[in-house]
């Protein structure tokens with residue numbers, strides 16, 4: 262099959278091999294890339310395949326709970342030995358059902374043991390595990406399935422099944438659909454149990470033969486980008502990308518082997534969740550609990566209290582939601598309780614500000630504040646045994662970080678992308694700075710390309726976590742990974758004298774005005790949000806235009822079932838309205854008229870933000886309030902809550918044109 266000879270790695274007794282290769286990137290399904298093995302330190306760690314990693318975990322932690330899921334009100338546990346056995350059984354089923362090497366298994370559903378088992382079974386069988394966002398439209402599902410020539414779809418339930426049925430006729434490679442919850446009611450769709458029964462009947466021969474031929478420098482997983490900047494691309498991750506990244510992060514963050522507890526609730530099709538919930542626990546022999554499907558609609562808080570994870574990663578929106586809830590409680594607190602909380606928060610903030618200066622001493626009164634306030638709050642949040650609190654996948658506002666610091670929750674940032682198998686830099690309690698994405702993870706390398714006089718340039722990443730390329734996209738691969746193997750992130754940033762990375766913009770989002778001025782919108786948008794707490798989203802417009810304008814959305818309540826924004830203003834927004842002399846309760850009330858107090862207060866906020874602008878071209882001249890907040894179902898936000906600027910521009914093109922009418 263391959264022209265180059267296959268050799269066994271000198272490090273391993275198992276079936277793992279490295280196929281000799283000269284290229285550092287590929288876009289071909291059966292492509293191989295050169296491993297970037299270092300001479301010493303983390304980058305010299307022996308490479309292992311994903312199947313070997315799971316096998317080792319099963320040997321080392323046979324009776325430790327690997328996966329815990331609540332079914333009919335009871336936690337059901339799967340040990341590492343059972344996990345490994347079930348993955349092998351499902352891999353045999355996939356082979357029997359016709360999965361060929363280098364073909365996709367698309368997984369569409371909420372986080373569950375079946376999701377993990379299907380993912381790893383695809384890898385064991387020599388296919389590509391491809392998580393698909395549950396928020397995808399049928400057309401977006403089709404795009405991904407065609408790209409990876411998916412032969413198997415594993416779907417959660419009837420709702421997700423319907424999407425696949427809608428596009429089935431246009432998927433020439435499709436062989437079977439498996440449904441992992443509920444009884445399938447559609448002919449030809451296999452239940453999870455039937456697929457497992459089929460796998461159990463098969464001999465081990467074909468699976469073992471595929472495992473023997475597998476190489477650590479071949480692709481085994483595809484991460485589809487969420488499409489903030491264009492149609493999803495299939496990021497090819499090799500065994501080494503995944504297992505090395507898990508290793509590097511467990512070592513860097515001092516993971517406690519066999520003892521760590523994780524809670525899986527972020528979309529698994531995103532690289533951050535896959536690394537944090539699937540690979541890191543497997544490497545550390547940790548236990549992964551699954552949240553309920555309605556986690557983000559409200560049940561997450563209760564599950565957190567039950568599970569009490571030892572490490573916790575949320576996207577900024579998750580932390581913002583906790584913040585908003587706590588602020589609401591705070592507003593109702595009065596008298597002595599309020600005074601104690603205010604006093605303790607000042608101490609918490611001071612303790613964490615000291616840590617930023619590498620001073621780990623505690624301010625006077627800390628132990629009392631800890632006993633009567635911090636410990637209690639952490640217990641209420643289910644974060645009392647957590648030692649690493651992370652926010653990642655998008656920038657988080659410094660005010661949110663500082664709020665958690667005041668509760669003695671040292672929330673820090675992690676930064677990376679699908680193309681870097683997730684994490685590249687991380688802030689941790691022992692070394693962090695507010696506003697920074699943290700320090701480069703040992704074994705990874707950061708280069709700032711073409712820095713300006715302030716040191717800002719494109720952030721480039723190097724190391725064994727850099728992906729192989731984009732499946733079947735030669736041009737895009739060459740745009741992203743240069744000839745030396747540096748991944749060009751499209752992010753603008755600088756590294757300070759202590760090695761901390763600060764992300765200051767995104768090239769992909771840069772606004773170039775008609776006057777030729779380059780403007781990074783995020784800083785301006787963040788300034789606006791800081792001035793106007795009633796704003797949930799601000800999107801700057803100005804590319805090839807004469808001046809800047811901004812689309813604003815107000816903070817509103819959400820329909821918890823559908824995720825759609827409602828017309829009613831959130832409690833925080835109503836508070837702000839009252840503070841500026843308005844009694845508005847809905848967007849309609851704000852816009853009808855429009856409400857003069859609110860309009861004046863927003864204009865004042867914009868004027869204040871404009872004062873921070875370094876040049877005239879960076880001042881906002883016109884603005885409007887969009888009658889509906891941005892949302893995932895509305896299409897303006899991606900699954901990790903990142904703003905899809907091109908969608909917003911298209912959707913509100915008439916509003917935008919009105920800004921620039923002569």
Ligand SMILES: Nc1ncnc2c1ncn2[C@@H]1O[C@H](COP(=O)(O)OP(=O)(O)OP(=O)(O)O)[C@@H](O)[C@H]1O
Nearest residue numbers: 486487488489490654655656675676677678679764
């Ligand atoms: N801590 C952070 N601070 C600032 N930006 C971040 C942080 N973490 C991630 N990002 C942003 O997210 C990008 C990576 O996005 P990711 O690979 O998760 O993609 P995606 O949403 O699927 O992709 P795409 O935007 O290409 O559709 C980074 O390049 C960076 O712009």
